[in-house]
Amino acid sequence: MHRLDGKVALVTGAGRSGGLGEAICLRLAAAGARIVVTDLGAGRAMMETGHIGTTGEMEAVAGRVRAAGSEAIAVPLDVCDEAQAEAAVQRAVDAFGRLDILVNNAGIGYLISPLVETPAERWRTVLEVNLTGVFLCTKVAAQQMIRQGQGGRVVNIASQAAKSGHRHMAAYTASKHGMVGLTRSAAMELGPHGITVNAVCPNHVTTGLGAVQNEYFAKLNNQTVPEYLATMRERIPMRRVGLPADTAGAVAFLCSDEAAYITGEAMNVSGGVEMH
């Protein structure tokens, strides 16, 4: 087990039960980290679906971290709002004295439509959350880590869509490819401060977000959801879709001392379906 004793980790978009963010919080806490669980909370009426982490869900995730024996606070954070990002980092410092790890997990993957039918506003929304939000949170967290002078870790939850095209998901795919470019540039600038910046690229994980995609693409293929998932499994060398724990384990490794010399990488966690 990679140990993170004494470290403080802020995870964005972590307020959904069963989401990747929750699994990441629990995994980092199991390694000894104290956790700042953040998500939209009740603060923002959200786009076309109610698919957001509420204040109650955020508190519940923080409660599960505490029940597992670590310390946690829940803080509302819309990643598109730089002032909220600054306030969340300050809350981490006020509560735990420092910030060592940022996991940029918040993302929108449920706005799916053919490119020629996608309104520009949808495109902008996805890019704003999935890419600009990562830039803003990285910027303010890195400022704090640089002030502390003891290095740090930034891990960006990208996707298989950071490496390959996906139909009906142009904005999502572009945002995740962009995330890899941001990861590499940030790694170059923050390396001299002892801060590593890496991305993790999961394939399909059946969380809330994954479930929406399953329903959409099963319908598009004239399949039931179980048939769609069976076809998907056949294409994956490890013959199963991803589990939240697969991604969480990779994040814990990248946050550990063992990964101190790994930066600017976009690591596939895909059961072999993505290999470049």
Ligand SMILES: NC(=O)c1ccc[n+]([C@@H]2O[C@H](COP(=O)([O-])OP(=O)(O)OC[C@H]3O[C@@H](n4cnc5c(N)ncnc54)[C@H](O)[C@@H]3O)[C@@H](O)[C@H]2O)c1
């Ligand atoms: N589930 C998958 O198959 C899969 C695969 C590859 C990558 N990912 C990525 O993993 C991450 C988590 O995905 P998930 O499956 O757990 O999805 P999810 O929908 O369960 O979680 C995403 C979270 O992001 C939050 N969010 C949305 N907009 C936000 C904003 N402006 N500010 C703060 N939080 C915001 C939502 O409230 C939600 O809690 C996403 O970045 C996603 O793109 C997921």
